[in-house]
């Protein structure tokens with residue numbers, strides 16, 4: 408009998424995304440997304456100059472990979488459809504080869520007892536849509552909703568768990584604030600417009616899903632990085648609260664409560680940063696609340712009150728209100744440079760229980776990235792990743808406690824099943840239960856954590 412037993416029918420599995428695993432980027436009628444374009448123009452931005460062309464060859468090896476999922480205890484798996492594969496120009500013709508491919512992977516998962524969770528957008532704007540302004544353009548919202556509706560019509564008879572977006576705040580931060588993803592804009596006002604259109608596109612996709620009368624559930628996946636204040640001093644607490652408004656509540660409130668937080672709206676108004684918003688669209692956000700929430704969690708955010716006064720001539724950024732804080736003595740994943748703070752998973756679950764009507768959620772990503780993991784190989788080439796087993800079990804203990812105290816969590820998905828390509832970090836940080844040797848034909852090999860995960864799932868606990 409496991410010490411930490413999870414609820415019946417709990418989903419165990421992992422998450423990945425189409426652009427990070429499919430490969431076959433220029434095959435099967437697909438056209439460029441912003442990632443293909445950016446790699447063509449700036450390959451030096453990518454770790455070791457490795458781009459999105461091949462990734463892990465899931466496009467061709469999905470049958471073998473689904474068997475590996477079974478061997479590593481998956482009863483569910485999340486990936487994403489690539490918009491640029493299904494509707495290569497963003498709008499208009501549906502690509503029959505893509506329909507065939509996604510049908511095949513969905514059917515194969517179901518035939519093997521792996522419940523498909525399908526996401527619709529994982530940072531991968533089709534280039535044709537970016538050329539007309541991407542998420543800044545209201546027309547792209549309509550194009551996305553058409554794409555979502557097409558996916559629901561084609562696959563919604565078998566896919567019962569849908570997500571509209573993965574980590575939309577990353578699209579905002581990375582693409583429009585801090586210059587680490589294409590289109591490399593640094594402009595907070597434009598960032599707010601992008602965020603608002605992401606929320607709107609989500610609500611309209613939920614509406615389109617409901618209109619089809621399908622019997623599954625639909626939600627969004629948010630990286631709810633909690634903000635912890637340096638101290639209980641009111642200035643630190645306020646700083647953390649404002650960071651939380653910008654980076655968490657900005658998405659969490661509208662998708663669960665139908666409204667943006669009033670305090671955030673006030674701050675944006677004060678700095679003349681409100682987006683252009685048609686009242687009819689605002690009503691759609693209010694009226695189309697989703698069914699389920701995906702929560703990604705890797706590391707906490709620590710915040711302190713501002714130490715130096717803000718220069719009023721500087722362009723506005725949320726950091727007008729707080730400084731980031733490095734807590735002395737924090738526990739680190741030294742292989743990725745991220746803090747490890749397991750209790751945050753509990754804090755988030757309790758926050759959702761108490762402040763968001765105990766909304767149903769699953770942990771949609773959590774995991775441990777390791778740079779240079781090959782250095783841990785045994786003589787026979789196998790990897791005994793005890794550090795990953797410890798990372799997962801330490802987080803699961805806190806998740807278990809939250810569930811015990813009434814949190815409404817129905818699954819845990821690790822990032823990720825197989826080592827995969829990760830945006831500008833390419834293959835730098837490995838997260839998989841299964842190693843993928845990119846230098847030897849993408850050969851797969853289950854790590855120790857993969858075997859451990861199988862026992863975890865079989866026992867529904869540990």
Ligand code: BG6
Nearest residue numbers: 424573574776822828829832836
């Ligand atoms: C998650 C993203 O936040 O982080 C994934 O959803 C990404 O797409 C993962 O691959 C790991 O990121 P990194 O930078 O450590 O490789």
